Amino acid sequence: MSASRANSSAIDGHSNRQHKRYSSGGFLAVCLSVLGLLLLAWFALQRFYEEPGQDSRVSVLDVQFAEPEFSPKASANDLLKFADREIQQLLRDFPNSDEPHNVKANRDYLVSDTASAHTTWKKAAELNPKSYDARFGLAMLAFEGGRYEETIGLCDELMRLSPGNPRVPLLQADAFIHTARADRAILTLEQHLATEHASVQALEMLGNAYMHVKNFAQAIVCFEQALQFAPESKDSLYGLGRAYVLLGNREKAAGYISRFESQAKSTGEAHSEDAQAFKDRDHAAHVAAQVLADSALAYKRMGDLKTAEEKLLRANRLQPDVLQWLEELQRVLAARGRRHEAVDVGMRLVELAPKNVEHWLNLGQLCAETERHQQALEAYRKAIALAPDDQRCQQARSVIQRLERS
Secondary structure, three states: OOHHHHHHHHHHHHHHHHHHHEEEEHHHHHHHHHHHHHHHHHHHHHHHHOOOOOOOOOOOOHOOOOHHOOOOOOHHHHHHHHHHHHHHHHHHHHHOHHHHHHHHHHHHHOOHHHHHHHHHHHHHHHHOOOOOOHHHHHHHHHHHOEEEEEEHHHHHHHHHOOOOOOOOHHHHHHHHHHHOOOHHHHHHHHHHHHHHOOOOOHHHHHHHHHHHOOOOHHHHHHHHHHHHHHOOHHHHHHHHHHHHHHHOOHHHHHHHHHHHHHHHHHHHHHHHHHHHHOHHHHHHHHHHHHHHHHHHHHHHOOOOOOHHHHHHHHHHOOOOHHHHHHHHHHHHHHHHHOHHHHHHHHHHHHHHHOOOHHHHHHHHHHHHHOOOOOHHHHHHHHHHHHOOOOOHHHHHHHHHHHHOOO
């Protein structure tokens, strides 16, 4: 082979190898480009289907806690000791305040230590003569002890301290009924229902008061209204049965009495099963959760919102879905600027109480503030459907218009 042919073969070989190398590199580049385009398309679709502010984070209500008391293995004794440590910490943090004493007294009341509860609420009232919690606790103990006049007097003081609190008129009305002053109970309850949202307990108590003054027709109106809120309420069914008997309508009375007996039987069987399955741990968990929730309110009033949030989350973990605690948690989260987490709580609240207008309005506002416009629109429309004449829903209509234009 001549030198020229050898050189030519070498050059051709080198060229072929270079061509293969460049071909392989080009193929790899094309693959990477296609993969990049697919990823960009996927992210674009995700952004299209998800509103701003939504992500794959865990809901604040699903956060787990490492403390052993939140383990299923925690015993009743563990939980009660945990509650006691919480109270002792509160006493150290606020030694000169009535707040820790109110929390401790309520714990004592829950474990049926009424003597200690009375002493501790008295101490709280001494530290703060305007303490609503202390005076309400003492009023409850007076009622349970049959001291109805004392209960009525304490309730008068409580109404001056906290005019809008719904628990006070109910307790006072019950004391009036027990002292044969049903007419005073009627006045108290009607004034309460005129300014507050109707509740089953208030309507049933008002029905019973009308029964005492032999106004059976008005009692029927109250019991029927209560059934609209709680269709299986034994007290309302029994009250209607009695009222119709006394009005001489035995056919209607028999229908309500039959429903009452059926409901009482099923409830009794359920309670029997519950009693067999009941464990001390369940009650201890409730006590510990209540201590956490009460402590949260104390820390909130003292301006420590971070600790208040932590306590409320732990209370919800031990005893989930207590509306009052979730409502407070939502307020605390919003006040801390944690609006995405407040939305988590709002979503749970409308699940638990789908007919509560305020829950839907709050959720709508929070969703709007976190740029979840579609969810905000849906929440506001739900509120308007529930209460079209509510002034707040009138305002919600203008918010909807702004969101639809944005």
